[in-house]
Amino acid sequence: MGPRTLRLYILETGVFYLEKKKEELEVDNKNLESYRHTAAHVMAQAVKRLYPGVKLGIGPAIENGFYYDFDLEEKIKPEALPRIEEEMKKIIAEDLPLEKEVLSKEEAYELLQKENEAYKLELLEEMEDGEQVTLFRQGEFFDLCRGPHLESTGKLKAFKLLSVAGAYWRGDERNKMLQRIYGTAFMDRKELKKYLFQLEEAKKRDHRKLGQELDLFSLHEEGPGFPFLHPNGVSIWNELTGYWRQLHQAHGYEEIRTPLILNEELWHQSGHWDNYRENMYFTRIDEDNYAIRPMNCPGGVLIFKSRPHSYREFPMRVAELGLVHRHELSGVLHGLLRVRSFHIDDAHIYMLPHQVTDEVLGVIHLAEEIYNTFGLKYRLELSTRPEKSMGSEEDWDRAEEALAAALKKRGLPYQLNEGDGAFYGPKIDFHIEDCLGRSWQLGTIQLDFQLPQRFNLTYIGSDGEEHQPVLLHRALFGALERFLGILVEHFAGAFPTWLAPLQVRFIPIGEKHQEYALKLCNELKQEGLRADVDDRDEKVGYKIRQAQKEKVPYMLAIGDREMEGGQVSVRHRHKGEAGQLNFARFKESLLQEVREKSLNTFLED
């Protein structure tokens, strides 16, 4: 399920709504939904007037607006949107009442046949015979629709068409691609303006833009989907992985490392060849076929199998920060959020059947701890058996129930995402949104009864017999690359001090202050802090501006006044000038802020 359809699903099912945005916009969702749905009808009417012969797909209200799908030979260019908007304004000026009609399936069929609406007919055919069909009319236009709607087209006040894009009929890539026009509508102009402004603001947080501005990473034609991390990006990366290691060590994990390239035979055994081949890269070594790993598990399993195990060792929590490569379709690549090579903060937990619930709960707990550290808001999904999968019905049911039970035990709300599990097992996913409200999966917890069978994993139980362990795959960051991208957007590039590539910038006022600034800077570096001195021949204002743009948390001005009293003049990137502080006190406070991974500055308001 893509982000867009997911949002649609969410809206339709009412499972989840983006509280934050709802509040920000201060609108009544229920009415707004029919308002936007009506806007979709008006747009369809306008398109029908301008492009005779167009066939209608569907046109629902969605989270931030609406869309309608059209089947039309002629391409609707973005330049055509203003013309469609003009026609919509005419329809609004005509103030056509929306009239509901109830008719039989047969009557509806005849009506749609006359209009040559092939897609609507297809929808109609799926309805029960003898069922009543509702239809809404406005002027010469009508649409198969449940409603509700506004009473007349004149009630529409503020709308804007935003973009055109292709969309498969019924979301199935085997079907014809229709042309979809996206738009948004609000109760009044101010709300619309505000929304459009927010859209612009959101674009400034885009990790691709900030990633370049802050010199974090880059992407090149020579390796589409294979990100290059710059020193600043690696600096953040190292803090993240350092935190990750410390956390896992504290929670009873061991860490391993396994190869990127393994014999193809292994991937036949694991089931990847049958279920995941399209996403894999292959290579040859001497006369043999090898695969670049798309997942870390088979390699980890080989370590498990390298010696016998006792039930006393369980649960065995084995982590691996593993680089994987997956061939993703070119059209889905997206900055750091969707790439072809990425590091999974993987772990495999081998355990006894009765340990499953506790281990799942333990992982959920760990995930919560991590997300809270960054102040990230997330959403849970439980994904069940997909079409392409392996294993018995009973195994799947057992695994799905185990995951659901853990969620219920914690009392966590979640959304059921049918058919979206991994090919070897169901999963609990942690989802987070990017700056434009697109949902991305980060952490995942996957129960797997297949791999232990396929690789014949065993342990010696208390009865002295061999048994098969249960395997749990899990990732918390998900992909380090994606997590980094999400963090850039979440913090709008202004990373908390513990993560910031540069934590302190010294700004000597004149040449004579440089040496002293350098000395203080080195003192901070001795403590493991990241600091530098801007000793260029520039005015203070210029250097401040530079540091602000780089989003350095602390700027320390050093001049005569500071040199005399052992003080530093502190400026914070968000709070501005913060007056003078004793340097030793500044250092201690800073160290504490970093140690605590604080999301806020130690400076008082």
Add this chain to the structure above:
RNA sequence: GCUGGCGUAGCUCAAACGGUAGAGCAGGUGACUUGUAAUCACCAGGUAACCGGUUCGAAUCCGGUCGCCAGCUCCA
């Protein structure tokens, strides 16, 4: 992969009609010796994504390839 759009200097962007590419920032040099978001001057920077075609002449028109953007499908 599919639909549509886009690709000009490191970055952000210009240049009616097809007439031979320009600015700001960044970079370099010099001057200034700086007190909280841009000191001044000068210099250097482009095989116009790549390949081919039309034309006397292509950044501009056409075709192909690659990449990027939005969406669809798919996914960590």
